[in-house]
Amino acid sequence: MAASVSLSSGKVPNSEVQQEVKLLNGVYDNYGGVVVQMTEPMDSKLFASLLQSSLSHWKQEGKKGVWIKLPIGLVDLVEVAVKEGFWYHHAEPTYLMLIYWIPGGAHTLPANASHRVGIGAFVMNQKREVLVVQENSGRFRGKGIWKFPTGVVDQGEDICEAAVREVKEETSIDAEFVEVLAFRQSHQSFFEKSDLFFVCMLRPLSFNIQKQENEIEAAQWMPLEEYMVQPFVQKEGLLKYMIDICLAKIEGSYSGFSPVPTTSIFSDQKHYLYLNAADLKHSNI
Amino acid sequence: MAASVSLSSGKVPNSEVQQEVKLLNGVYDNYGGVVVQMTEPMDSKLFASLLQSSLSHWKQEGKKGVWIKLPIGLVDLVEVAVKEGFWYHHAEPTYLMLIYWIPGGAHTLPANASHRVGIGAFVMNQKREVLVVQENSGRFRGKGIWKFPTGVVDQGEDICEAAVREVKEETSIDAEFVEVLAFRQSHQSFFEKSDLFFVCMLRPLSFNIQKQENEIEAAQWMPLEEYMVQPFVQKEGLLKYMIDICLAKIEGSYSGFSPVPTTSIFSDQKHYLYLNAADLKHSNI
Numbered sequence: 001m002a003a004s005v006s007l008s009s010g011k012v013p014n015s016e017v018q019q020e021v022k023l024l025n026g027v028y029d030n031y032g033g034v035v036v037q038m039t040e041p042m043d044s045k046l047f048a049s050l051l052q053s054s055l056s057h058w059k060q061e062g063k064k065g066v067w068i069k070l071p072i073g074l075v076d077l078v079e080v081a082v083k084e085g086f087w088y089h090h091a092e093p094t095y096l097m098l099i100y101w102i103p104g105g106a107h108t109l110p111a112n113a114s115h116r117v118g119i120g121a122f123v124m125n126q127k128r129e130v131l132v133v134q135e136n137s138g139r140f141r142g143k144g145i146w147k148f149p150t151g152v153v154d155q156g157e158d159i160c161e162a163a164v165r166e167v168k169e170e171t172s173i174d175a176e177f178v179e180v181l182a183f184r185q186s187h188q189s190f191f192e193k194s195d196l197f198f199v200c201m202l203r204p205l206s207f208n209i210q211k212q213e214n215e216i217e218a219a220q221w222m223p224l225e226e227y228m229v230q231p232f233v234q235k236e237g238l239l240k241y242m243i244d245i246c247l248a249k250i251e252g253s254y255s256g257f258s259p260v261p262t263t264s265i266f267s268d269q270k271h272y273l274y275l276n277a278a279d280l281k282h283s284n285i
Numbered sequence: 286m287a288a289s290v291s292l293s294s295g296k297v298p299n300s301e302v303q304q305e306v307k308l309l310n311g312v313y314d315n316y317g318g319v320v321v322q323m324t325e326p327m328d329s330k331l332f333a334s335l336l337q338s339s340l341s342h343w344k345q346e347g348k349k350g351v352w353i354k355l356p357i358g359l360v361d362l363v364e365v366a367v368k369e370g371f372w373y374h375h376a377e378p379t380y381l382m383l384i385y386w387i388p389g390g391a392h393t394l395p396a397n398a399s400h401r402v403g404i405g406a407f408v409m410n411q412k413r414e415v416l417v418v419q420e421n422s423g424r425f426r427g428k429g430i431w432k433f434p435t436g437v438v439d440q441g442e443d444i445c446e447a448a449v450r451e452v453k454e455e456t457s458i459d460a461e462f463v464e465v466l467a468f469r470q471s472h473q474s475f476f477e478k479s480d481l482f483f484v485c486m487l488r489p490l491s492f493n494i495q496k497q498e499n500e501i502e503a504a505q506w507m508p509l510e511e512y513m514v515q516p517f518v519q520k521e522g523l524l525k526y527m528i529d530i531c532l533a534k535i536e537g538s539y540s541g542f543s544p545v546p547t548t549s550i551f552s553d554q555k556h557y558l559y560l561n562a563a564d565l566k567h568s569n570i
Contacts, residue, residue, distance in 0.1 A: 031422060075367040091376035092397065092477065108499075112377065113398040114440040139315060139551065156472045156479060157401040182542065182560035186552065192377065194441060195396040196481065206506040208524040237547030241558055248568035250460055255540065255564055256434045257467065262522030266424065267471065275467035276561070278538055282531035 024054040033065035033109075034058050038074055048080045055084070059083070059102050065109045066100040095163040116190055117153040118197045119163045122246055123175055123204050129221035130246075131204065133170055145232050146222055147200075158272055160259045161199040171219045172210035175202035179256035180274055181245050184238050199242055201249060201256065224250075255279055309339040311351070318350035318394075319343050323359055333365045340369070344387050350394045351385040401474070403439040403482045404448045407531055408460055408489050414506035415531075416489065418455055421502040430517050431507055433484075443557055445544045448485040456504045457495035460487035464541035465559055466530050469523050484527055486541065492509060540564055 009222035026034035032163060036054075040189065068086060070077055072094055086098040090112040123131040132146040152164035153159055160177040167175050178201040211219040215268035224246070233239045247252035257274035264271060311319035321339075343351060353371060355362055357379055371383040375397040386392035408416040417431040425432065436451035438444055445462040452460050463486040474480035480499035496504040509531070518524045540558035549556060 026392055030424060030426075062414050072367060072372055075364045079360045082357060087378050088376035088381055089378070090383060090397075090476075091373035093336040093372050093374070095376055096373055096376060096381070097476070102292070110402070111437060111440065112375075112402050114438065115402050116396070116398050117399045117400050117479075117481070131332070137316060152396060155352065155396065155477060182558055184547070184556050184558045185444055186556040187551070188552075188555060189397070190395060191375075191382070191534055192440060194402075196400070196402070216452070232550075235550055237549055239547065240560055241547065241560065244565060244568075245560060248565055251568060253564060253568040255561055257542070260526065262526065264471070264522055265517075265520055266475075269472060271471040271522070273469045273470050273523055275526065275530060276540055279538060280529060280533055283529075283536060 002143065022050055022053065023057055024050050026054065026058070028063070031065065032063055032065050035066060035067045035069070037069045039071065040075065041074060042077065044076055044080050047077050048084065051081065051084050055102065064102050065107065066102065068098045068100075069095055070098065071095050087271075115185075115194045115196050117159065117162075118150060118195060119153060119159060119166060120148045120150045120197065120199045120242075121163050121167045121175070121202050122158070122181065122199060122242070122249075123146055123167060123202045124224065124246075124250070125204055125221055125223070127208060128224050128250075129173060130224050130227050131167065131173060131209075131219070132217045132222045133211070133213075134217040135215060137215060141217075144230075146227060146230060146270065158259070159198050159274075160272060163198075163202055167202060170212050170216050173207070174205040174210075176205060177259065178203055179258040179277075181249065181254070181256040188241055197238075199245075209237065301481050305340045306342070308342055309335050311339065311343070313348070315368065316350065317348055317551055318352060319348050320352045320354070323352045323362065326359060327362065329361055329365050333369065336366065336369050340385065340387065348390060349387050350392065353383045353385075355383065355550045356380050362532060379382055389400050390414075393396065400470075400479045402447075403435060403480060404438060404444060404447050404451060405433045405435045405482065405484045405527075406452045406460070406487050407433055407466065407484060407527070407533070407534075408452060408458065408487045409509065409531075410489055410492060410506055410507070412507050413535075415509050416452065416456060416458060416494075416504070417507045417512055418496070419502040422500060426502075427515075431505075431515060437458050443544070444483050444485070444559075445557060448483075448487055452487060455501050456496050457497075458492070459490040461490060462544065463488055464543040464562075466534065466539070466541040467526065482523075484523075484530075547554065 022282045027035045029035055037230055050068050078096060081098045086100045089097040089099040099109055133149050134146060135141060148169050149170045153162040164175055164177055167173050181199045181201050181271060183196060183198045186195050188192045209219050228243050245254055254278050255278040259272040259274050261270045262273045309321050311321045314320055314359040353366055363381060366383045371385045374384040384394055418434050419431060420426060434452050434455045438447040449460055449462055450468050466484045466486050468481060468483045470479060470481050472479045494504050512527050530539055540561050540563040543562045544557040544559050546555050547558045
């Protein structure tokens, strides 16, 4: 995608004598779309006029979706784009992405990100004690409930990294990632968005707890049985199952999904594939 | 959260003689925040003035985060909010959510949704043939590559439902969900967003293929060995692993995660927990 926008000239073939008109600088994508990334301020009337002539030009070229990325500093152009028929696709702190569908009718543009991703960490020492915390904000504040460390996976962060980071941040315990034991998908968890919550098993590498000052009220190693009998743990669907899974894991009869680095021919980045490595190892293929 | 916004009166205690001022109607959340949902048009100067007095009031009350939800019809108010120091949190086609952090400095507000979720479907019949398609748009267009049906999980849709829906849409084959065989997390896959891709196994319930007109170039039942030897499948990291997993699955030596409905004391909705049900069944707990 282009990193800047500038005016460009386009041949508009809708008159017998072709005339040069100024257009917004759009980059064509692989899906018949045009991506415009605005970077410099522009008079809103000029922007409106360029947008109209550009849409007309792209329509003649058979283009379908038009994307306009407006940095928050160009907030005065948002209303112009909406008045031309654009609507919101997604927003991040520093920009707003607007879209327009030239063919009209139902569009086939990709949807916005739909899920937030969280982790919970099952960390047990040799004495069959689990690492638990009490939170001092949110729904668990002041309830006296001991729970596994949990947290949100940052944008661009791997699930296995996030689990290690959250345990370290909340309790200062160093731990290594073992596997994903289970995951839960829930909806309407944060405004209209859905949530994927991965329960991860980690092996502790250090044992002296130092709780985080801001978010954590208390942290300790707690006998698993003591954690299990908490009324909240007994009542909450996910946690009831997690007890069975953790017990099965302790006796060595449960395999979760462990991360395997893979590469893709479409990307330079390493991706983690999470799979049942134990079963794969024991298969005859 | 309130479904509407109206003017409300608040006591402002910063003068010796308390005076009534008009405030935006905000609902307080559990995290020291205020949520304002605008629904009716408002003069932008009045909005600016109300926003200023409201922020001043909420600051005195010790509030931290302020959320303003602006429907796209009120796009003229976006610039006002940004000029008062608000920035974008997220956007959907019909609205923009703006936030403000009263204490200043680094905020602790929850991040926007970070992941898109996709599925790939491994569907095999009794003749050891897999259901494959060729796509007629995107990166696979015109490449002659046969691939498992894939698709994006809609907002609010369960992974297991999405897999069944995509198979039906692309090929008209009815199938029932068996389990998640593996999943991959990748980053920077769609603008700055990450991607979680779940490879699912489905059992076919019907066998006559009728391909979707718009997105699918061709669809067929293909001998697994023929699918496997495609150069693209041999080269792509995820797919190489998937061959091993599918072969292990066929010989009965691989367990994925299957969905179990659970409930939460925090929600009326049913959630699916995905876990290794086979191992759990065979454990001694």
